[in-house]
Amino acid sequence: NAGVTQTPKFQVLKTGQSMTLQCAQDMNHEYMSWYRQDPGMGLRLIHYSVGAGITDQGEVPNGYNVSRSTTEDFPLRLLSAAPSQTSVYFCASSHTGVSYNEQFFGPGTRLTVL
Amino acid sequence: GENVEQHPSTLSVQEGDSAVIKCTYSDSASNYFPWYKQELGKRPQLIIDIRSNVGEKKDQRIAVTLNKTAKHFSLHITETQPEDSAVYFCAAWITGGGNKLTFGTGTQLKVEL
Numbered sequence: 446n447a448g449v450t451q452t453p454k455f456q457v458l459k460t461g462q463s464m465t466l467q468c469a470q471d472m473n474h475e476y477m478s479w480y481r482q483d484p485g486m487g488l489r490l491i492h493y494s495v496g497a498g499i500t501d502q503g504e505v506p507n508g509y510n511v512s513r514s515t516t517e518d519f520p521l522r523l524l525s526a527a528p529s530q531t532s533v534y535f536c537a538s539s540h541t542g543v544s545y546n547e548q549f550f551g552p553g554t555r556l557t558v559l
Numbered sequence: 560g561e562n563v564e565q566h567p568s569t570l571s572v573q574e575g576d577s578a579v580i581k582c583t584y585s586d587s588a589s590n591y592f593p594w595y596k597q598e599l600g601k602r603p604q605l606i607i608d609i610r611s612n613v614g615e616k617k618d619q620r621i622a623v624t625l626n627k628t629a630k631h632f633s634l635h636i637t638e639t640q641p642e643d644s645a646v647y648f649c650a651a652w653i654t655g656g657g658n659k660l661t662f663g664t665g666t667q668l669k670v671e672l
Contacts (some may be wrong), residue, residue: 478659480662487648488648488662493659495658504661509641514661545590545608550604551602
């Protein structure tokens with residue numbers, strides 16, 4: 446199993462550009478989520494999904510969209526990139542959306558918005 | 560909203576000493592508390608977790624304690640080694656307003672020779 450994969454690893458955008466960060470998992474996990482990591486602020490939840498067709502907002506959803514059309518994929522869309530969205534983005538998945546399930550993280554995408 | 564506070568933000572210990580990291584949470588319904596280790600440039604990885612019906616759990620040199628009444632939990636690392644140097648994150652599974660994992664702000668642990 447590849448586990449949780451993310452593409453790209455690095456990305457530089459100009460203010461106002463849009464892009465999609467890809468996330469996929471091959472473990473048949475129901476629960477998937479996106480976090481951003483900024484220095485001194487830990488991991489903050491952007492959006493999450495408890496299954497295909499179901500998404501919900503996390504702590505910092507503004508400026509981001511998600512969809513979950515399949516169990517395997519959970520892309521994160523930046524609609525109009527801003528310098529404040531410069532961050533490292535992690536996708537994670539777990540077996541279900543019930544607690545007690547280990548969250549497996551992808552390798553991350555480092556995004557810089559100029 | 561629900562949050563998790565973590566202290567200290569940095570911790571420096573001598574090799575062989577113990578390290579303790581403390582977290583508090585606000586959602587009294589939280590029932591799962593994992594700890595993640597993140598090495599520089601790598602993804603967070605689970606090192607130990609505890610459920611709300613357990614007060615303490617140990618795995619070799621790592622232990623976690625939970626005080627539900629006070630709503631705080633701690634990570635204890637004994638006999639620290641240089642390879643323990645990393646950022647450690649506590650987290651709490653929040654059930655109010657959806658099912659999600661909320662993280663603390665992290666502790667940079669440095670084990671000095």
